[in-house]
Amino acid sequence: MKLKQQLNLFSFTMIVVGLVIGMGIFRTAATAAKNAIEPSVYFTAWIIGGFIAFCGALTYAEIGSRMPVTGGFYKVFSYAYHPSIAFSVNCVILISNAASVGGVAMIGTGYLFKLFPQHQFSDIDTAVISSMAVLTFYGINLLGLRLSSLAQNILMLIKIGMLLLLISCLFSYTNYAVQTTEAVKTIAQNGIQQMSWIQSLGVSLIAVSFTYGGYQQTINFGNEVKHPSKNIPKGIFYGIAIIIILYLLVSYSYYAIIGFNEIKTENEIAFVLINKVFGTQGANVFSVLLFIGVLAYVNALMMSNPRVMYAMGEEGSLPKIFTKQNKKTEALTIALTAFASLCVIILFFAQTFERILNFSIFLDCFGMIASASAVFILRKRTKHLDDTGIYKMKLYPYLTIIFIAAYLFVGVSITMQTPDIALTGLYVLIGFIILYFLFMDKKKTVEKIEET
Numbered sequence: 001m002k003l004k005q006q007l008n009l010f011s012f013t014m015i016v017v018g019l020v021i022g023m024g025i026f027r028t029a030a031t032a033a034k035n036a037i038e039p040s041v042y043f044t045a046w047i048i049g050g051f052i053a054f055c056g057a058l059t060y061a062e063i064g065s066r067m068p069v070t071g072g073f074y075k076v077f078s079y080a081y082h083p084s085i086a087f088s089v090n091c092v093i094l095i096s097n098a099a100s101v102g103g104v105a106m107i108g109t110g111y112l113f114k115l116f117p118q119h120q121f122s123d124i125d126t127a128v129i130s131s132m133a134v135l136t137f138y139g140i141n142l143l144g145l146r147l148s149s150l151a152q153n154i155l156m157l158i159k160i161g162m163l164l165l166l167i168s169c170l171f172s173y174t175n176y177a178v179q180t181t182e183a184v185k186t187i188a189q190n191g192i193q194q195m196s197w198i199q200s201l202g203v204s205l206i207a208v209s210f211t212y213g214g215y216q217q218t219i220n221f222g223n224e225v226k227h228p229s230k231n232i233p234k235g236i237f238y239g240i241a242i243i244i245i246l247y248l249l250v251s252y253s254y255y256a257i258i259g260f261n262e263i264k265t266e267n268e269i270a271f272v273l274i275n276k277v278f279g280t281q282g283a284n285v286f287s288v289l290l291f292i293g294v295l296a297y298v299n300a301l302m303m304s305n306p307r308v309m310y311a312m313g314e315e316g317s318l319p320k321i322f323t324k325q326n327k328k329t330e331a332l333t334i335a336l337t338a339f340a341s342l343c344v345i346i347l348f349f350a351q352t353f354e355r356i357l358n359f360s361i362f363l364d365c366f367g368m369i370a371s372a373s374a375v376f377i378l379r380k381r382t383k384h385l386d387d388t389g390i391y392k393m394k395l396y397p398y399l400t401i402i403f404i405a406a407y408l409f410v411g412v413s414i415t416m417q418t419p420d421i422a423l424t425g426l427y428v429l430i431g432f433i434i435l436y437f438l439f440m441d442k443k444k445t446v447e448k449i450e451e452t
Contacts, residue, residue, distance in 0.1 A: 007225045007226060007231075008226050008231070009226075009231045009234055009235055009238075012225050012231060012232065012235035012239075013234075013235040013238045013239045013242075014239075015218075015235075015239075016057065016215065016218065016235055016236055016238075016239025016240065016243075017239045017242055017243060019214040019215060019217045019218070020053065020212060020213070020214040020215050020239070020240075020243050021159060021160070021163070021214075021243060021246070022104070022159075022211075022213070022214060022297060023104050023107055023108070023159070023290070023293055023294050023297055024104070024107070024207075024210050024211035024213075025163070025211050025247055025250055025251075026107060026111070026162075026268075026269075026270045026290055027107040027110065027267065027268070027269075027353065028207040028208065028210055028211045028357070029207075029211075029250070029251050029254055029263070029269060030254075030263055030264070030266055030267055030268075030269045031206075031207035031353070031354060031357065032045055032046075032204045032207040032208055033204075033254075033255075033260065033263040033264050034263075034264045035200060035203040035204045035206070035207070036200055036201075036204045037195055037197065037200040038197075038200075039255065039260050040197075041197060041200045041201050041204055042204065042251070042255070042260070043248070043251065043252075044201060045201055045204040045205050045208045046208055046244070046247055046248055046251055047244065047248070048201070048205065048208075048406075049205060049208035049209060049211070049212045050212065050240055050241075050243065050244035050247070051402075052209070052212070052402070052403060052406045052407075053212040053215045053240055053243070054236060054237065054240045054399075055399040055400065055402050055403040055406075056215055056216060056368065056372065056403045057215040057216075057218050057236040057239075057240060058232075058233060058236055058393040058399055059372045059375050059393065059399065059400045059403055060215070060216050060217075060218045060219040060371070060372070061218045061219070061228075061232045061233075061236060061391055061393070062375055062378075062390075062391055062392060062393050062396075063076060063219050063371070063374060063375050063378060064218060064219035065228055065232070065390040065391040065392075066375075066378045066379075066382045066385055066390060067079065067378060067382070076219070076371060076374050076378075077089055077090060077370065077371070077374070079374075079378075079381075080373075080374040080377040080378065081370070081374075081377075083317070083436070084433050084436045084437060085370065085433075086317070087312075087317045087432065087433075087436040088429055088432035088433045088435075088436060089366055089367055089370050089371075089429075090308070090312065090317075091432045092363050092366050092367060092425075092428060092429055092432065093363070093364075093367040094305055094308060094309065094339070094342070095342060095346075095363055095428060096359075096360050096361075096363035096364050096367065097301055097305050098305070098339060098342035098343045098346055099343075099346045099350075099356050099359050099360035099363065100210075100213075100301070100360050101134060101297075101298055101301050101302070101343045102130060102134070102343050102344075102346045102347040102350070102356050103210070103353055103356040103357055103360060104294055104297050104298060105130035105131075105133045105134055105294065105298055105343075105347070106126055106127075106130050106347070106353045106356065107290075107294055107353070108130075108133065108290065108291045108293075108294030108295065108298075109126050109129045109130045109133070110126065110267055110268045110353075111268050111270075111271055111287040111290050111291055111294075112129070112287065112291050113125075113126075113129075114268050114271045114283070114284075114287050115284055115287060115288075123351040123352055124351065126351070126352075127347045127348050127351050130347050131343075131344045131347050131348070133294075133295060133298060134298060134302075134340055134343045134344060134347070135340065135344070136295075137295065137298050137299045137302045138302060138336065138337070138340035140299065141299070141302050141303060141306075141331055141336055142326070142329065142331050142333065142336065143329055143331070158289055158292070158293055159293055162270075162286065162289060162290065162293075163246055163250055165274070165286070166250045166253050166254075166270060166273060166274075167246070167249045167250060167253055169253050169257055169273060169274075169277045170249070170252070170253050170256060170257070172277060173257055173276070173277045175276075176256050176257060199413070199416070202409055202410065202412070202413030202416075203413050203416075203417050205406075205409070205410050205413065206357060206358060206361050206410055206413060206414055206417075207357060209361050209364070209407075209410055210357055210360065210361055211247065212243070212247075213364070215236075215240070216368070216371070218232075218236065219371075225391070228389065228390060228391035229389070229390075229391055229392065232391040233391075233393065233394070253273060254269050254270075254273060257273050257276055257277070258272055258273055258276070267353070268287075270286065270290070271283050271286065271287055274286045302336070302339065302340065305339050306332045306335035306336040306338075306339050307332065307335075309322045309332070309335035309338065309339065310322060310323055310332050310335050313335070317436075319439075321334050322334050322335045322338070323335075346359065350421075355418065355421060358414050358417065358418045358421045358422075359421050359424065359425060361410060361414060362411060362414045362415075362421060362422050362425040363425050363428065363429075364407075365407045365408070365410060365411035365414075366425075366429055368403075368404075368407045369404050369407050369408065372400055372403050372404055372407075373400075373404065375396075375397075375400055376397065376400070379396075
């Protein structure tokens, strides 16, 4: 079925911006700074991260234009690779999304704890409160409730408004922090085991990659953009450019007002910035708004990911039980329960935001590399579409190769920083491949018995 081309340049640009801008910038900038041996690493990571996102978005736009898909990347994987790869990588992406839910819930919990400065909260406390947020929206989704598009639009306005507020502090605050570069280098060398500039950049890119995530969803719009050969690259360029500018300005606000040394010692840096400029009351209001935004994000992923499991259950790559729905509420009870359980397990397995971040991005490396590589196969198998008005990116295959190389670099950086997390991620991937063959062999045996 050919989709109508209804999205103009402005609409597609806003979609790109909306897909990428999330809640990470309110926390990951601190993590990126902690892993940067000097400010040049910190800001370079944000620029390179944006360029990687640009390369990836163009790659996924062409994949979506050549093969319009629904239900995530599963059909692309199953078309380009062996079904076992489609199954295992898609499951890995689901677990990565569950880790992202846990990580974002932790961001919100950290800001919520700022409202109670007299208490000292442990990592277990953070995991428990974050789990309660996940379980709350698990219960809401079981009741069949959904966020309306109006609520999502309001949420987007709140997020943009909070970013603009952080940026405006640059112009409304005069008591800027004194930057002591030499002190930064000393702290960095003692705390990060004398990493080289390149090593430091690789580790900083882990947090930056999480913040820029979302552009891969352009795969779903490749066939719905008017004049795709012109508007898709323009929309992605404008959208990513807007995002890079916003992220750089926010990061510079943290740097200029809080100071590079202090960013390394703070987690909820947006609270610290707002507190310096607008006082404690303003910071408290900001924290409440951010927590609301986090909860809405958690709810959105709790709604979408079980539907991918449902689609896999319908196609037979997961047991049929994942298609079970509540007759009254139409909630996907089994899939929803499985996804919520994954979120909670990961929260208590990792306990800290940094470990969840590394786990999520390491799993993402598999999905990003495998999905982006599919464009090479699709180009060969869908040559007949080349002159039909679909989007074909320029500078192919160089942009895709840069994107793949960047995620290999990030994956190696995670392995060097947290080898136990990387090994766990590798076990998860291998485990799903083994599970596929065990499940499919059993399924084929049952089908043969039924036939006889």
